[in-house]
Amino acid sequence: MRAVLAIAGVELRRFLRDRSNIFFVFIMPLLLVLVIGAQFGGDAARGxxxxxxxxxxxxxxxxxxxxxxxxxxxxxxxxxxxxxxxxxxxxxxxxxxxxxxxxxxxxxxxxxxxxxxxxxxxxxxxxxxxxxxxxxxxxxxxxxxxxxxxxxxxxxxxxxxxxxxxxxxPRLEVTDVDDVSEAFAGASGFDVGAAGETLLFVFLASLAGSATLIRARRQGIMSRTLAAPVSTGMAVAGQAAGRFAIAVFQGGYIMIGTAVLFGVDWGNIALSGLVLVVFSLVAAAGAMVIGSVMDSDGAAAGVGIGAGLILAALGGSMVPLEIFPDSLRRIAHVTPHAWAYEAFAQIQRRGGTLTDILPQLGVLAAMAAVLLALGAWLLRRSLARPI
CATH class of the missing domain: 3.40.1710 (abc type-2 transporter like fold)
Known part of the structure; x- marks a missing residue:
């Protein structure tokens, strides 16, 4: 277990030391939340x-x-x-x-x-x-x-x-027959934008980080790791934990930053954190799949960014899922983003409990299990393949 954590720590440090990530990891997410929050009006619902x-x-x-x-x-x-x-x-x-x-x-x-x-x-x-x-x-x-x-x-x-x-x-009760207005009741533009951008950048950081896995194979880091008293299974687990640490770091940074700078209400922070953890597992597993089947780190980064943007757009991370027509909303649920978005909406806007978000967590956990198994199998095969 110590070896697994050591490998994960190395992967996270390599990711943070990459200067090209400074803007995309630390600056751009908060800028987009600011832009989207201003577009939706921030306190516009209050007047x-x-x-x-x-x-x-x-x-x-x-x-x-x-x-x-x-x-x-x-x-x-x-x-x-x-x-x-x-x-x-x-x-x-x-x-x-x-x-x-x-x-x-x-x-x-x-x-x-x-x-x-x-x-x-x-x-x-x-x-x-x-x-x-x-x-x-x-x-x-x-x-x-x-x-x-x-x-x-x-x-x-x-x-x-x-x-x-x-x-x-006098007491006046208003029943809103507009489903979209009802869905966004009690939420500011910053709340909506922060949830979507968290999912977008967690997935982007993970998939783009698949290039570090390819570089680790090309530069012999994986070979030197296996030369130590570390089994192939521990090396694979360490790489999976590294991708997971990157995803959780990115998501946690956005959640804390938006709460401090823009007053975003994440609802029950324990439940929001649980959604982030399970979604990060899916993102980490996806990064392992890409990093194992491809041998070019540049191509892997391009595929990761492209796939991350497409899945985020389809899953409601760029435009709120509630605005989608019914047919497109059903299609959106092939992405993990849509399930995580619904879980965040349940927690942030409707005070959802663990029971309320169990269906979303169950689907995300199933996606993570399938992708992790596939990614681990592909990574084992790639270790025996010259690069």
Whole structure:
């Protein structure tokens, strides 16, 4: 067992020392998650409002009402706010001038300027802003009514707050008949993009890493390994463990990086890690098959990258699986990516348990077992073949 782990450690170090992997392993995955997350809107499902104006009572109460409706609020200058709207980083801009703030403080009507962005959810966010403005106006009119009846303003505000706490708010249940919207409920663009890119790069890193297996055979590393007190079975197991270590390292790096940089919610981290481990077994076994049947490391890297991209595209790692038509979605399940994608979606968006993802894990484990057996057999044969 010690020899197997030593071989696996050597393979992982050889992979990390390859300078050509620095960009593709460490930089490119996070860049793609950023691009996809921005495309899907990040916090777009919550709504994004940028507020322009100095601190005032009007700004404070309005922002409180907007945030209570679970809308993300940021502050910026007028030019910066318009730039955010133009770049799709905000849905609505609310401009509060000094005159507006003064009129509100004096109890007079205030006219707010609202600029609407061109994002898909901008209209919905605008309605939420209007609701917040009406709530502020209603509360102000109630206070004015009570003070007009002889109550002190502070006492009137306290009485209204107490009445609001004592009242039972109306409850509205919305049933979404759009399957796609329902599938993405509760997930940000970063969550969706991170899961797909993790699967894409785990498979790419593994299959492209099959070239190191060919180089190990060509450079005599495998021969020197077998010259030591190491059996052929241990050497084969070590190579399989090395491919597995590369896959797990790549996936773990993306999961940790996206959680820290983009706040990606991976749900139950133990279950997400289990999905990554089983998927990595499939990727490692696939790398062994390619590295055993081919004798050219350049050709193996090309085939690995090509196959990895095709399988990822078909399996929902580039475009969410939920958007696929039914016929293409059924075809997608010939890939391990589709099964792993569904498992991640179950964990991230629906709080899935181990029982919920057992079918996906079972299919992935079966794929890994078949490919590992085939890869080990092919690697044994390749050791006896001149290269």
């Amino acid at each position: 994004r409002v940028v507020v322009v104006g100095e601190s005032s009572d009007l700004r404070e109460v309005l922002v409180t009402e907007i945030e209570d409706d679970d809308v993300a609020v940021t502050f910026a200058g007028a030019d910066a706010a318009r730039e955010q709207l133009a770049r799709g980083r905000a849905d609505v801009a609310v401009l509060i001038s000094a005159d507006d703030a003064g009129a509100f403080a004096a109890g007079d009507p205030a006219d707010l300027e609202v600029v609407l962005g061109s994002q898909a959810g901008a209209q919905a966010t605008l309605q939420r802003v209007r609701t917040a403005v009406r709530a502020v106006a209603t509360e102000r009119n109630q206070v004015r009514g009570l003070t007009g009846a002889g109550a002190q303003e502070a006492a009137a505000a306290a009485a209204l707050a107490a009445a609001a706490d004592a009242a039972t708010p």
